[in-house]
Amino acid sequence: MTTTQNLSYATITLTVNGENHSFILGEGSHEVTPSHTLAHTLRERLGLTGTKVSCDDGACGCCTVQMDGKAVNSCLLLTVECEGKEITTIEGLGDPVTGTIDPLQKSFIDHTAFQCGFCTPGIIMSAKSLLTENPAPTRDEVKESLAGNFCRCNSHYHVLDAVMAVARKGGNK
Amino acid sequence: MKTFAHVNAGSVDEVTNLLAQNQGKAKINAGGTDLLGVLKHRILPEYPEMLINIKKITGLNIIEADEEWIRIGALTTLVEIVKSPLIEKTCSLLKEAARSVASPQIRNIATIGGNLCQDTRCWYYRYPDEIGGMIKCFRKGGKTCPAVAGENQYHAIMGAKKCFAVCPSDMAVALTALGAVCTLAGVKGVRTIAVEELYTPLGNVLSPDEMITAIHIPKPAPDAKQTFFKFTLRKPIDFAIVSAASIITIDKGICTDVRIVLGAVAPTPVRALKAEEFLKGKALSEEIADQAALLAMDGAKPLAKNAYKLEIAKTLVKRVVKDSVVTVNSLNDPV
Numbered sequence: 007m008t009t010t011q012n013l014s015y016a017t018i019t020l021t022v023n024g025e026n027h028s029f030i031l032g033e034g035s036h037e038v039t040p041s042h043t044l045a046h047t048l049r050e051r052l053g054l055t056g057t058k059v060s061c062d063d064g065a066c067g068c069c070t071v072q073m074d075g076k077a078v079n080s081c082l083l084l085t086v087e088c089e090g091k092e093i094t095t096i097e098g099l100g101d102p103v104t105g106t107i108d109p110l111q112k113s114f115i116d117h118t119a120f121q122c123g124f125c126t127p128g129i130i131m132s133a134k135s136l137l138t139e140n141p142a143p144t145r146d147e148v149k150e151s152l153a154g155n156f157c158r159c160n161s162h163y164h165v166l167d168a169v170m171a172v173a174r175k176g177g178n179k
Numbered sequence: 180m181k182t183f184a185h186v187n188a189g190s191v192d193e194v195t196n197l198l199a200q201n202q203g204k205a206k207i208n209a210g211g212t213d214l215l216g217v218l219k220h221r222i223l224p225e226y227p228e229m230l231i232n233i234k235k236i237t238g239l240n241i242i243e244a245d246e247e248w249i250r251i252g253a254l255t256t257l258v259e260i261v262k263s264p265l266i267e268k269t270c271s272l273l274k275e276a277a278r279s280v281a282s283p284q285i286r287n288i289a290t291i292g293g294n295l296c297q298d299t300r301c302w303y304y305r306y307p308d309e310i311g312g313m314i315k316c317f318r319k320g321g322k323t324c325p326a327v328a329g330e331n332q333y334h335a336i337m338g339a340k341k342c343f344a345v346c347p348s349d350m351a352v353a354l355t356a357l358g359a360v361c362t363l364a365g366v367k368g369v370r371t372i373a374v375e376e377l378y379t380p381l382g383n384v385l386s387p388d389e390m391i392t393a394i395h396i397p398k399p400a401p402d403a404k405q406t407f408f409k410f411t412l413r414k415p416i417d418f419a420i421v422s423a424a425s426i427i428t429i430d431k432g433i434c435t436d437v438r439i440v441l442g443a444v445a446p447t448p449v450r451a452l453k454a455e456e457f458l459k460g461k462a463l464s465e466e467i468a469d470q471a472a473l474l475a476m477d478g479a480k481p482l483a484k485n486a487y488k489l490e491i492a493k494t495l496v497k498r499v500v501k502d503s504v505v506t507v508n509s510l511n512d513p514v
Binding site: 042064065070076079084086151153154 | 185212218230258
C-alpha cells in the first residue's frame with residue numbers, strides 16, 4: 007500500500023536530547039516540509055543552534071549530530087526520514103539545570119582545542135560517538151573517527167590531545 | 180532545497196511501480212549523501228517531483244553467505260561492510276574500498292546500492308545552479324563536454340565518448356574485481372547483471388523503473404590475494420584520482436588467476452584485460468609487473484591536463500602485482 011505524506015506523515019516525531027518533538031508536515035511557516043534537512047529543523051524549528059551548517063554538503067562535519075548513537079551529517083538527512091529516531095546534539099551533552107558539562111567538553115576547554123569554535127560542536131559529537139563505541143581508542147583511531155570534521159583554524163592537534171586526555175581517563179589503557 | 184512529494188515505500192514492488200508511474204520524475208533516496216547534494220545545487224535538468232524513501236523496506240539490509248555466494252542487500256551501509264567479519268574474512272578488498280569512502284559520518288548512512296548508483300563528480304556536471312546557472316553538458320542533453328577543452332585534470336583517460344566524466348564509485352571498482360553481479364528489480368520483473376556491465380559512458384544501465392536490490396559476490400578462493408589501492412589528494416572525504424583493485428591467485432610462484440580493475444580512469448570501472456592475460460601463467464617479478472602496468476594502459480588517450488593519471492594508474496598496477504608477490508613469498512618463508 008502506498009503511504010503518502012498526507013496519510014502517515016501528518017506529523018513527524020523524533021526524540022531530540024531525550025525530549026519528544028512532533029512536527030506537522032506542510033508548507034506553513036512553522037511546519038516541516040519534506041525537503042527540510044535535520045540540520046535545518048534542529049536550528050530553525052527547535053532553536054538548537056549549537057549544530058552548525060557550514061558547507062551544507064557533508065564535507066565539513068560542522069553539522070554532525072548523533073542519530074541512534076552514531077555520528078551523522080545532519081545536513082544530509084531529511085527530517086521526514088528521521089521519524090522515530092533518537093537525536094543527540096551538542097546541547098544534549100550538558101545538563102542545563104546543574105550547569106555541568108560533558109568531560110569531553112571540559113577537556114576541549116582545558117586544552118584550548120578550538121579558535122573560532124564554529125566546527126567544535128561537530129567535532130565533539132564525532133569524538134563522543136567514538137568514545138561511546140570505543141572508550142580507549144588509540145591516537146590513530148581518534149584521527150580516523152575525526153576524518154569527517156574540518157577545522158579551518160587548524161586546531162586539529164589540540165583536538166587530538168583533548169580527546170586523548172578523556173580517552174585515557176575513561177579507558178583501560 | 181526546493182520541495183518535493185515524499186513517499187515512504189514499504190516494498191520493492193511499490194518502489195518500482197512508483198518509478199514507472201512517475202516516468203523519471205521520481206528519485207529513490209537511500210542514504211541520501213549523494214542525492215541531497217544533487218538536489219540542493221539543482222544540477223539536474225529536471226528537478227524531481229517525488230522522492231521515494233526506501234530505507235523502511237525490510238530485508239534489504241543484510242550480509243549473508245552460502246557455499247558459493249556472499250549476498251549483500253542494497254541498503255547495507257558502508258560502515259556495516261567495513262565492520263562485517265564475514266566481509267573481512269572473504270572479501271578484504273571490498274572492506275578496504277568501503278573504508279576509503281568519504282568520512283565516518285557519511286559511511287554511517289551511505290549504502291552500497293547508493294554508492295553504485297551515485298552521480299558523477301565532474302565539476303562541470305556538478306556546477307551549482309545558484310552560481311550563474313547549471314551547465315548543460317553532454318550528459319544533460321547538451322551538445323558538448325566542457326571538460327574536453329577545459330579543466331580536465333580529473334577526467335577520463337580512456338574509454339570516454341562525448342562525456343569525459345569518470346565513474347566515482349569505489350564499490351563498483353571493488354565489486355568488478357570480485358566478479359560480483361547485482362539484482363535489479365523493475366516493473367517487468369527481476370534481472371541480474373554483472374557489476375562490470377552496470378555502467379555506460381553516460382551513466383548506469385538501470386531503466387527508469389529499476390532499482391538495485393542486492394549484490395552477489397562469488398566466494399573468492401581463500402588463497403587469492405586481494406588488494407585495493409586508492410590514490411587521492413586528501414585522505415578522507417575525497418574521490419579517487421585513480422584506484423585499483425585486484426584479486427590474484429598464485430600457485431607455486433606462478434600466477435594462475437588474476438583480475439585487475441582500474442577506477443576513475445574512465446566512465447566505467449576498467450578491467451585491465453591485456454595485463455590480466457599477460458600475467459596468467461607467469462612467475463611474477465618486478466619486470467613482469469612493469470610490463471603488466473604498460474599493458475593496463477593500452478588504449479589510453481589522455482586529455483590536455485590529465486596525462487599524469489597514466490603514471491599513477493601504472494604505478495598502482497605495479498603495486499597490486501608486487502603486493503601479491505610479497506605477501507605470498509612472506510607466507511612461504513620459514514619462520
